Amino acid sequence: xxxIEISGKPVTVNDEGFLTNFDExxxxxxxxxxxxIDIEMTEERWKIITFLREDYKTxxxxxxxxxxxxxxxxxxxxQFLLFPKKPAKKMAYIAGLPKPKGCV
Amino acid sequence: MKKRVVILGGGTAGTMVVNRLHKKLxxxxxxxxxVDKDNMHVYQPGLLxxxxxxxxxxxxxxxxxxxxxxxxxxxxxxxERIDPEAKKVHLEDGLTLDYDQLIIATGTTPRPDxxxxxxDPAIWRKSVxxxxxxxxxxxxxxxxxxxxxxxxxxHISEMPIKCPVAPLEFTFLADAYFTEKKIRDKVQITYVTxxxxxxxxxxxxxxxxxxxxxxxxKLEPDFVIEHIDPGAKLMVSMDEREIPFDLLVTVPVxxxxxxxxxxxxxxxxxxxxxxxxxxxxKKYDNIFALGDASDIPASKAGSVAHFxxxxxxENFVEHVNGLPMTHKFDGHTxxxxxxGNGKGLLIDFNYKVEPLTxxxxxxxxxxxxxxxxxxxxxxGKLAFRWIYWNLLIKxxxxxxxxxxxxxxxxxxxxxxxxxxxxxx
Numbered sequence: 001x002x003x004i005e006i007s008g009k010p011v012t013v014n015d016e017g018f019l020t021n022f023d024e025x026x027x028x029x030x031x032x033x034x035x036x037i038d039i040e041m042t043e044e045r046w047k048i049i050t051f052l053r054e055d056y057k058t059x060x061x062x063x064x065x066x067x068x069x070x071x072x073x074x075x076x077x078x079q080f081l082l083f084p085k086k087p088a089k090k091m092a093y094i095a096g097l098p099k100p101k102g103c104v
Numbered sequence: 105m106k107k108r109v110v111i112l113g114g115g116t117a118g119t120m121v122v123n124r125l126h127k128k129l130x131x132x133x134x135x136x137x138x139v140d141k142d143n144m145h146v147y148q149p150g151l152l153x154x155x156x157x158x159x160x161x162x163x164x165x166x167x168x169x170x171x172x173x174x175x176x177x178x179x180x181x182x183x184e185r186i187d188p189e190a191k192k193v194h195l196e197d198g199l200t201l202d203y204d205q206l207i208i209a210t211g212t213t214p215r216p217d218x219x220x221x222x223x224d225p226a227i228w229r230k231s232v233x234x235x236x237x238x239x240x241x242x243x244x245x246x247x248x249x250x251x252x253x254x255x256x257x258x259h260i261s262e263m264p265i266k267c268p269v270a271p272l273e274f275t276f277l278a279d280a281y282f283t284e285k286k287i288r289d290k291v292q293i294t295y296v297t298x299x300x301x302x303x304x305x306x307x308x309x310x311x312x313x314x315x316x317x318x319x320x321x322k323l324e325p326d327f328v329i330e331h332i333d334p335g336a337k338l339m340v341s342m343d344e345r346e347i348p349f350d351l352l353v354t355v356p357v358x359x360x361x362x363x364x365x366x367x368x369x370x371x372x373x374x375x376x377x378x379x380x381x382x383x384x385x386k387k388y389d390n391i392f393a394l395g396d397a398s399d400i401p402a403s404k405a406g407s408v409a410h411f412x413x414x415x416x417x418e419n420f421v422e423h424v425n426g427l428p429m430t431h432k433f434d435g436h437t438x439x440x441x442x443x444g445n446g447k448g449l450l451i452d453f454n455y456k457v458e459p460l461t462x463x464x465x466x467x468x469x470x471x472x473x474x475x476x477x478x479x480x481x482x483x484g485k486l487a488f489r490w491i492y493w494n495l496l497i498k499x500x501x502x503x504x505x506x507x508x509x510x511x512x513x514x515x516x517x518x519x520x521x522x523x524x525x526x527x528x
Contacts, residue, residue, distance in 0.1 A: 015306075061401070065328070066262065070372045076328060080342040086300065086326050 007032045018092065018099055022056070025096030034094045045082050045094075048074055052095040062097045064088065106135045107424075110193055110203040112183055114140035114168040116148070116497060117395025117409040118209035123499030124417035126173040137177040137201060139193070143168050146238055147492060149406065149485070152270050152442065155235055155244040156281050164238065171497050183210070186367040188388045205390050205424060208369075208376060210361040212266050212396040212404055214240075218357040219261055221332035231337060232352045235274065236266060247351060248281065253290030254350030259339065260297050261329050264373075265358045266396055266404045269451075271295070272302055273442040274353060279319045280444030296324040296339070296347060305458040308451070311475045315443065358404070360397050375399040380455070381432040382419050383412065392416070402435045402455065410496060411436040414506040436508040438464075440485035448481035450474055454508040462513040474513065 001012050001020055007028040012020045017036075019025055030049060034041050041049075051072040055063045065076050065088045079087035088100045109125060111118050122138050129136070150164040169178055182196040186206065193201040214236050216223040222232060233247060234240035258275045265271075275295050282288040295302060295316065302316055302323055303309040316323055328342045332352075339347045360374030369376050369387070376393035377386045380400040385391040393399075394416060395409040402408045412433050419429035435455030442448050450472045451459040464472045472481050494500075 064263075067372055077330065077342050080328070085343065089300065 016099065019096035020098075022096065025053070029096065030094050033096070037090055037093065039083065039090065039094065041094075042082075044074075044078075048072060048079070048082065048091055049095045052091055052097060056095075056097050062092045062095075062100045064100055107133060107204040108135045108137060108202065109205040109207065110201050111136070111138045111207045111209060112140075112193070113209035113211060113395075113397070114138050114145065114172070114178075115209065115211050115395065116406045117211070117397075117413060118207075119145065119168065119171050119497040120410065120413045120499050121207060121209060121394055121416065122176060123171070123173055123497070124413060125420065126176060127499070128417050128421050131175065135177065136175075137179060137203075138172065139179045139181060139183060139195070139201070140168060141180065141182045143180060145171065145497075147489060148236070148267070149492070150489060151235055151238065151241040152267075152273055152277070154241045155248055155274075156277055157245065161238055161242050166493065183361070183363045184366075185363050186369065186391075188367065188369065188391060191390065203390075205420075206392070208364065208391065208393045208397050209395045210364070210397050212264075212358045212360055212375070214266075214356040215359050216354075216356040218359070219329055219332065221334050222354065222356060224332070224334040227332070227334045227337065227352075231350065232332070232354060234354060234356055236270075236355065244353065248278075251291075251351055253287055255292050255294065255348060256351045256353070257294045257296055257339070257347060257349040259295075259327075259329070259352060259354040260299075261355060261357045262298055264404055265355050267439075268403050268405075269439055269441050271297075271353075271355050275321055276315070276319065276444040277442055278353075279321065292322070293320070294322040294324055294347065296327045298326065298328045300325050305453075307461065308459050308475065311461060312449075364397070371399055380435070382429045383416060383433070384423070384429070392420070400433075400435070403437045403439070405437060405439060406492075406496075407438045408436070411438075411504075411506045413499075434507050436506060438504060440481055440488065442482065442485060443477050446482050447477045447479055448483075448485050449477055450481045450484065452508060452513075457508060457510070457513075460513040460515070465512050471512065 001014060003010050003012050011024040011029060014020050031041055048068060052063055065079055068074050068079060069076050083090040092099050111122055118138060122136060125136055145166050145168040147164045150159045153159055172178055184194040184196045186193055191203055214234050229243045233244040235244050256278060258271055260271050279293060282291045301309055303312050324347060330340050330342045332339055337349055360370055364370040364374045364376060371377055376398050378384060378393050378398045383392045383394055383398060394413060396404040415431035415433055418431045422429050438452045440448050440450055450464055452464055452474060453459040459475060461475045464474050472484055
């Protein structure tokens with residue numbers, strides 16, 4: 001796994017650039033990750049990132065868009081407005097969590 | 105007094121487990137009850153091939169109780185809810201069943217009602233079809249027969265779905281079907297997925313990405329459906345993309361049984377959270393969920409249920425004797441993928457190892473090539489129907505191990521695993 005430097009601290013990422021260690025994440029890292037995918041962090045966006053981080057602690061996996069809607073209270077349509085095109089993947093990326101699961 | 109294990113659901117997982125437990129449990133100590141709402145066991149892998157005339161509906165259905173061992177109690181009823189504190193199952197006819205151990209194997213079901221406009225009577229099973237039910241698959245066969253050209257859209261609503269590769273197989277088979285009917289040039293095929301591609305694991309994507317372009321199949325990734333406009337025959341996504349169709353073959357949102365939700369045992373899609381290595385409920389130590397009903401991060405597929413249940417019977421005996429469960433499930437999945445024209449592919453993977461290329465050694469009939477089209481892989485899929493009815497669901501031995509083996513697989517070097525960045 002490559003180690004790269006984000007906002008002055010070393011973090012471990014996978015081949016797709018997703019953080020692999022939950023505890024290497026902080027707010028500055030998140031801002032930098034967001035910048036890399038052209039997302040500017042706002043209050044609404046932080047609300048989702050905070051929810052994802054908290055939810056991961058209890059569930060052990062990244063919340064799906066459906067779960068962000070039903071448990072986190074942000075409709076899927078709004079997730080698309082806040083994180084265009086690939087909300088689930090972008091939200092996980094900024095939150096320093098594994099990419100939500102696909103299939104083959 | 106005898107203790108009682110109640111199994112809810114007599115499909116692939118429920119039937120395998122009732123046979124295994126019947127062999128393992130002492131009949132002087134345990135009674136076994138199985139509940140299902142009907143007595144029709146559908147060979148679900150056949151539903152993919154039925155629309156193309158490979159099977160008739162009658163060939164895919166047998167009576168459930170033909171496959172139950174003697175001496176078990178079979179109750180035909182709908183489950184209303186479970187009361188886990190009182191250890192009771194309430195049935196819709198008002199009866200209750202007490203249990204010491206409960207196994208939930210009620211699977212997952214397509215739910216067109218979960219997407220606005222999908223089940224509108226003007227289009228449902230007229231120009232919009234599912235193929236994971238006997239009714240849907242049969243109606244689709246008739247629609248394909250009458251189809252003379254236009255826009256065929258194959259679509260997945262939301263993950264997870266039962267048999268995740270089936271929509272892709274359907275697409276390949278449709279391409280071959282229209283080619284054979286000599287109208288392929290009049291049919292535009294589009295594959296629409298909420299995922300970032302048709303294949304999302306790096307090796308699969310690299311090995312199989314060409315299969316769509318070679319067949320002139322258009323790909324529309326990252327499409328999360330918002331609603332269907334029945335009048336305009338249009339799918340609309342959350343980010344307001346529109347896809348028109350003449351014939352839509354969709355996989356509706358899949359959900360676990362509603363009684364699971366009513367009983368407070370499910371997640372937001374009514375799947376039961378369990379330990380992914382032994383299937384014990386995270387909330388109750390006398391409730392297990394097997395097959396598609398659980399939330400384990402493996403494919404919802406019969407092969408997963410099969411490998412899982414081989415281990416489960418051993419674990420169950422340890423568990424009811426107060427011992428720790430020592431058999432751990434690794435997520436082993438094994439799928440034949442139909443690619444049309446009498447060919448197929450085989451994939452074999454688990455929780456940790458993605459599908460790889462290589463050869464799959466199988467005594468007597470194999471070896472099969474992994475992640476590569478071949479005729480023998482297709483024959484393997486056809487032969488599987490016999491194996492299913494005669495060996496698999498009766499809980500008899502078949503020559504594939506529960507734990508995935510690396511034998512014959514080509515390991516990935518670091519370089520090959522490189523994927524896309526989140527912004528792509």
